[in-house]
Amino acid sequence: QVQLVESGGGLVQAGGSLRLSCAASGRTFSSYASGWFRQAPGKEREFVAAINWSGSMTRYADSVRGRFTISRDNAKNTGYLQMDSLKPEDTAVYYCAVDSRPRVATMQAGEYDYWGQGTQVTVSL
DSSP states (O other): OEEEEEEOOEEEETTOOEEEEEEEEESOGGGSEEEEEEEOTTSOOEEEEEEOTTSSOEEEOTTTBTTEEEEEEGGGTEEEEEEOSOOGGGOEEEEEEEESOTTOOOOOGGGOOEEOOOEEEEEEO
């Protein structure tokens, strides 16, 4: 089992940047692939980005590709989501999650085994 805690959210103006962190404890972080999802008020949870255990495979939603970068530091048991050129439509609660299949980077929320509690990101005009 693994526990996940997100941090780094906040309020930023459009065009700005934030870096989210996902600290894992419990089972070794490198045993998992990881991903980021987000949920805006009144909307379904949606996929943002995913990365396999080694970082050799990444996937992005079309809406964030070229602006967001997912990465991980297994030595620190931490995953990251660097968000640049933020837009108001990026406003949401952002969740990190891990998948016990370390070699994949899936877009499917149902495939992830453990979730963090979320961190709010608000982008103003």
